[in-house]
Amino acid sequence: MNVLLASPRGFCAGVDMAIECLDETIRCVGPNIFVYHEIVHNRIVVERFQNQGVTFVDSVDDVPCGSTLVFSAHGVSPAVRQAARERKLQVIDATCPLVTKVHLEAIRYAREGYTIVLIGHSGHDEIIGTVGEAPDKIVLVESPEDVEHLQLEDRDKLACLTQTTLSVDEANTILEKLRRRYPHLESPAKEDICYATTNRQDAIKSLLKSADLLIVVGSQNSSNSRRLLEKGLAEGVQSYLVDGAEDLDSDWFADVETVVMTAGASAPESAVTECVDYLKHHFNAEFSDAVLRDESMRFPLPRELQILRGLESGDKLVSG
Ligand code: SF4
Structure with a gap:
């Protein structure tokens, strides 16, 4: 055989960063920390952190006030960020920068008055987070059939975004159908599938x-x-x-x-x-x-973690 x-x-670079981010957060503040959703969608990775004492939650309400909360690689909606602020949580944001890019595109298009067709899978953590940026402006499309049934109230300014982890071929099929129906459809210069x-x-x-x-x-x-x-x-x-x-x-x-x-x-x-x-x-x-090809992409750790690490090394200097 x-x-x-x-x-x-x-x-990938986003998963590498998110895992390093959680490892480093544990090192800086100890394992009694919380993660919003699975840090990455992998059972072995999640179990390793659970065994270290990390708690994974699906609601910010389950995190005690003042605790440390890490956002997963898939990103979160503004409502989750707000809930974390209200509970005075110390937030470390491990969202992949390529997911953040899609969030920023959604915010920009919504601000400019576009209706956004988002190609993705309903219920996926990333889609929930992206839709949360502009819930009234985003319409989710999951399949080529969905394109036929689209009823858009405002079709003058239309833009299309995609989930980062789609099938390239399937997304292209949906996109072609969308462009046939809406030739003026706009999309970002650099595609969203990562x-x-x-x-x-x-x-x-x-x-x-x-x-x-x-x-x-x-x-x-x-x-x-x-x-x-x-x-x-x-x-x-x-x-x-x-x-x-x-x-x-x-x-x-x-x-x-x-x-x-x-x-x-x-x-x-x-x-x-x-x-x-x-x-x-x-x-x-x-x-x-x-x-097929080499990958060399790397993403930096989130700024708030870098600050935490800086504080920690400063503490050591003082106490040492
Ligand atoms: S968007 Fe791509 S690079 Fe980022 S975490 Fe997801 S799969 Fe990895």
């Missing part, structure tokens, strides 16, 4: 042509992992999404010659390594890297 390890795969989502989808594209099986390492609620899974299925390849080796089923690999393995942007490389070890051990599999 040959296994092609697609690259880029796994952690580099990491695009790279991970591109990296498996040609590999799937010769694959018998696709393994995507990632959690079920990870949007970009699910898009990778769907890509495999759309190519007619038997495809599975697994958190780690414990989810692998040996029956999947019977009569399989070529496996493509990738990982969503929130999946740790340790989970990929576990799967590699499983296939080596059980099937004597041979591995090769299939590198």
